[in-house]
Amino acid sequence: MNSPATMLLEKNLREVSMRNIWTIAKREYDHYFISPIAYVVAFMILLTIGIIFAINIYFFIQNAFQSFGQTPDISPLTGAFAFLLVLSVPALTMRLLSDEARMGTLELLLTAPLRDFELVAGKWLGSFLFILTIVVITLVYPIILNFVLVDPGIDQQLMLSSYLGIILVAAAFLALGVGISALFTNQVAAFFVTLSVFVFLWWLIGFPASVLQGSASEVFQYLDMKTHFYNALNMGSIKLADLVYFVSLIALGLFIGTTAIETRRWR
Amino acid sequence: MIQVNGLTKDYGARRAISDLTFDAEQGEIVGFLGPNGAGKTTTMRILAGYMPPTDGTATVAGYDVVEESLEVRKRVGYLPETVPLYSDMTALEYLKFMADLRHIPNSKERAYETLERVNLSDRADSYIGNFSKGMRQRVGLAQALIHRPEVLILDEPTIGLDPAQVVEMRSVIREIGKDRTVLLSTHILPEAQQICDRVLIINKGSIVAEDTPENLQSRLVGSQRVVLRVRGDSDGLSAKITKIKGVRDVDSKPDGSVEFEFAAGQDIRPQVAKTIVQGGYDLLEMRPIGMSLEEIFLELTRDNASGKKSS
Numbered sequence: 001m002n003s004p005a006t007m008l009l010e011k012n013l014r015e016v017s018m019r020n021i022w023t024i025a026k027r028e029y030d031h032y033f034i035s036p037i038a039y040v041v042a043f044m045i046l047l048t049i050g051i052i053f054a055i056n057i058y059f060f061i062q063n064a065f066q067s068f069g070q071t072p073d074i075s076p077l078t079g080a081f082a083f084l085l086v087l088s089v090p091a092l093t094m095r096l097l098s099d100e101a102r103m104g105t106l107e108l109l110l111t112a113p114l115r116d117f118e119l120v121a122g123k124w125l126g127s128f129l130f131i132l133t134i135v136v137i138t139l140v141y142p143i144i145l146n147f148v149l150v151d152p153g154i155d156q157q158l159m160l161s162s163y164l165g166i167i168l169v170a171a172a173f174l175a176l177g178v179g180i181s182a183l184f185t186n187q188v189a190a191f192f193v194t195l196s197v198f199v200f201l202w203w204l205i206g207f208p209a210s211v212l213q214g215s216a217s218e219v220f221q222y223l224d225m226k227t228h229f230y231n232a233l234n235m236g237s238i239k240l241a242d243l244v245y246f247v248s249l250i251a252l253g254l255f256i257g258t259t260a261i262e263t264r265r266w267r
Numbered sequence: 268m269i270q271v272n273g274l275t276k277d278y279g280a281r282r283a284i285s286d287l288t289f290d291a292e293q294g295e296i297v298g299f300l301g302p303n304g305a306g307k308t309t310t311m312r313i314l315a316g317y318m319p320p321t322d323g324t325a326t327v328a329g330y331d332v333v334e335e336s337l338e339v340r341k342r343v344g345y346l347p348e349t350v351p352l353y354s355d356m357t358a359l360e361y362l363k364f365m366a367d368l369r370h371i372p373n374s375k376e377r378a379y380e381t382l383e384r385v386n387l388s389d390r391a392d393s394y395i396g397n398f399s400k401g402m403r404q405r406v407g408l409a410q411a412l413i414h415r416p417e418v419l420i421l422d423e424p425t426i427g428l429d430p431a432q433v434v435e436m437r438s439v440i441r442e443i444g445k446d447r448t449v450l451l452s453t454h455i456l457p458e459a460q461q462i463c464d465r466v467l468i469i470n471k472g473s474i475v476a477e478d479t480p481e482n483l484q485s486r487l488v489g490s491q492r493v494v495l496r497v498r499g500d501s502d503g504l505s506a507k508i509t510k511i512k513g514v515r516d517v518d519s520k521p522d523g524s525v526e527f528e529f530a531a532g533q534d535i536r537p538q539v540a541k542t543i544v545q546g547g548y549d550l551l552e553m554r555p556i557g558m559s560l561e562e563i564f565l566e567l568t569r570d571n572a573s574g575k576k577s578s
Contacts, residue, residue, distance in 0.1 A: 023367040034355055108351035108410070111315045112368045113340040265318045267278070 016121075020114050024122025025129060028096065032130045041088040042134050045081065052080050053141045057149065073155050074142045075234050078162035081138065082169050082229050085131075086202050089170065090194035092130065093177025095187040096123045097257065101264070102185050110265065120257035124178045124250075131170045135163065158236040165233025168246035169225075173198060175253025182260035201225045225249075268293045268418055268448040269314065273323035276309050283309040284472040286323070291465075293417075296444040298463030298480075299452035306472040307452040308348055311420050314450065315345035328417045341369070344411030348422040350403050351410075354396030358387060358406050361395060362413055369414040381409045385439065401432035408436070412443065419443060421451040425458060437462055492516075493536065495525045496552035497543060507546055511538055526556075 032038035056076055097120070100106040109119055146153045177194045184190040206224025209217045221227065228242045269291040276283045284306035291297045299307045313320050314327055316336040324331065330338040353361055359378055366374035382388045385405040390398070395406060404424065411419060424440060425433045440449060440462055453459055459466045460480040468476040497504055505519045508527055513535045516528040529535050536553065543550050 019370065020368065023364065027364055031355065103351070103353075104347065104349040105351040105353060107312075107317060107347045107349075108365075109368075111312075111317050111340055111343070111345045111347075112365070113337050113370075114368055115337070267318075 016115065017118060020118040021122040021125055024109075024114075024119055025125035028123055028126025029129045032092075032126075037091050038130065041091055042137075045084050045088060045134055046137060048084055049077055049081060049138050049141065053077055057145075073158050074145065075158065075162055077138070077141055078166050078234055079230065081135075081166050082226075082234070085166075085170055085173055086198045087195075089131075089173040089177050090191045090198065092127050093174055093181050093194060094191040095181065096127060096178050097182040097261070098184040098187045098190045102187075106261075106264070110261070116261040116265075117254070117258045120178060120182065120254055120261060123181075123257075124175050124254060127174045127178065128171055131174065132167070135166060135170070139163075155236070161236045161238050162234050164238065165229050168233070168243070169229055172225075172246045172249035172253070175250040176201075176256070177253070179253040179256030179260065182257040182264075268295075269297075269325070269327050269450060271310075271314070271323070271325045274310065274313065274320050274325055275322035276306075276313060276318075277321045282472055284469075287469075287472075287474060289467055289474060289477065291448050291450055293448055294444070294446055295465060296440070296449045296451070296463045298459035298466045299450065299469060300454065300456065300459045300466050301452070301469035302454055305469045307469060308422055310469075311345070311422050311450065311452060312347075314339075315343055315420050316340040317345075341414070342417045344414065344416035344419045346407045346411040346419075346421045346424055348426070350407035352395045352398075352403055352406060354394065357392050357394055358382060358398075358409075359391040361406065362409055365410050366413050371414060377413060381413045382406075384412065385409045386435075400427045401429065404428060404432070404436065408439065417447055419447060419449045419451075421449065423452055423454075425453065425455070433458075491530075491534075492526060492528045492556045493539075494552070494554050494556055495527070495539070495543075495550075496523065497525075498549040498551060499547075504543065504546065504548055507542055508539060511535060511542060514539075524552075 097106070100109060110116075142154060142159050146156070176197060177190075180194045180197065181187070181190045184193070201223075202225050206220055206227060209220035209224060211217075212220065222241075222245065225245075228245050232239060232242045269289075271287055271289050274287040275285050287306075287310060289297075299310070301307050312318055313332060314325055316327075316332055316339045319333045324333075326332065327339045328342040330342070332339050353364075356364065359375070359382065362378035362381055363374050366377050371377050379388060379391060382391050385408055387402060387405050387409065390402065395403065398406065404427070408421070408424065411421065421440065425436050428436060437458065440451065443449060444462075451462070463480060466476075466478065466480050467474050495504075495508075502519060505517050505525045505527075508514055508525065509517045513529045513533055514527050516526075518526045520526060527539075540550065540553065
């Protein structure tokens with residue numbers, strides 16, 4: 001663990017200023033509240049989750065006799081939430097760095113005493129806090145379920161695991177979105193590339209796993225993003241392999257973003 | 268304060284600046300004068316820590332712009348040519364954001380003070396998106412001043428302003444430049460003469476002249492060109508004028524006017540006037556033609572070429 005590379009990494013990480021990251025994140029977070037697209041995304045997520053919640057409750061009550069003794073759980077809600085993130089995160093991240101480049105304000109940030117990584121991480125943190133706000137609002141549904149509708153309460157460990165899953169999926173998507181946004185000057189281009197990458201990671205990359213055999217199959221199985229959510233966290237299992245997967249994606253996204261910004265300087 | 272040595276920058280195959288060497292002392296206002304595309308912005312971006320040079324070194328406030336870029340950026344205030352502003356923020360919010368990025372304590376008070384300094388405190392809570400060009404320029408300047416930097420780099424600070432705003436901006440810059448180093452770029456010759464202690468003329472990525480504005484002017488304006496308009500036979504007149512001592516390069520224009528040149532320092536206009544009157548012509552106009560920046564550049568590049576030949 002004491003190779004020169006790790007020592008260099010440690011030195012760089014120690015020098016990173018949380019204060020700078022926070023300044024950027026705060027500005028970005030505030031910006032979402034004056035941005036129509038952020039309200040549209042928040043409205044879409046909250047409305048869809050609300051409708052799914054109502055439908056679930058309706059069916060649960062209709063089938064009350066069959067489901068006697070079972071507790072309703074919230075995995076249908078979080079499952080739909082993850083799908084909504086595929087569609088909405090590109091809209092939240094597309095302009096984060098591409099618009100700075102287009103408006104020329106990137107020049108301001110790149111001549112401020114701010115490391116490139118701090119800029120990218122701050123943008124990511126700001127968007128993450130916005131998604132986190134939406135996630136916190138959706139907590140009303142499980143709370144209603146737990147305290148108002150179901151007598152013994154819901155499976156709280158499953159709820160924690162599912163929500164952790166949502167937060168990790170959002171964090172990984174946002175990091176990739178920020179990274180891709182740094183590659184573009186046009187936010188529409190950033191949107192579609194981000195969406196394509198998400199579709200690929202979420203639905204397509206796992207496909208070879210069902211065709212191939214042996215270890216090759218396992219590799220693609222591991223790369224498949226939705227299995228790390230639907231077949232693990234959203235079913236109540238918190239395993240290190242899944243956590244490592246999401247944290248790696250976050251690191252990859254921030255690395256792409258930082259490298260893209262550094263490359264802009266050299267051009 | 269600023270030391271530049273052999274600075275070179277290539278964009279792909281195109282060389283934007285080549286082998287620039289100059290320096291600027293503390294408390295000096297240095298003007299970068301040159302046409303568009305001469306390499307002014309590139310040089311300033313390198314000095315502000317925006318991008319690294321291809322070759323050569325530059326130190327600002329004692330720190331290398333590549334190796335210690337963050338230290339340089341802490342000490343430099345930079346106003347880019349396209350003023351980088353967030354139109355969704357108020358002037359005060361924007362300056363507070365910049366002050367926070369620079370770790371200034373009591374950032375809000377400092378932001379307000381800086382707005383007062385550029386005479387915008389009455390618009391502190393207005394959105395930048397509604398600002399006029401001149402106000403935007405002032406917010407941009409406030410952003411460059413907010414951390415009271417040792418070195419200020421201003422890229423075309425007066426471009427796009429109306430005449431009153433230009434005068435105001437110039438006086439602000441002169442005021443600021445009393446105790447810090449200012450490097451500013453412009454393509455307006457009188458502006459460089461008014462503000463700067465020293466002028467660097469840059470063309471096609473190289474410095475072609477460097478001097479105080481006064482010296483530069485007397486060097487450049489080695490000859491004065493005059494246009495003359497009379498009623499009557501102008502061809503006969505140009506023959507008479509050619510005979511006057513000191514006159515050279517006489518040229519009869521198709522529109523009937525006559526142009527000639529004489530060496531600066533020996534004004535022969537009275538003799539010319541006498542000749543005209545004695546010849547019985549009615550003098551309509553006698554007007555010196557100022558040398559445009561373009562002519563100065565032509566002059567300077569011509570000097571360079573001939574200098575190389577002779578050496």
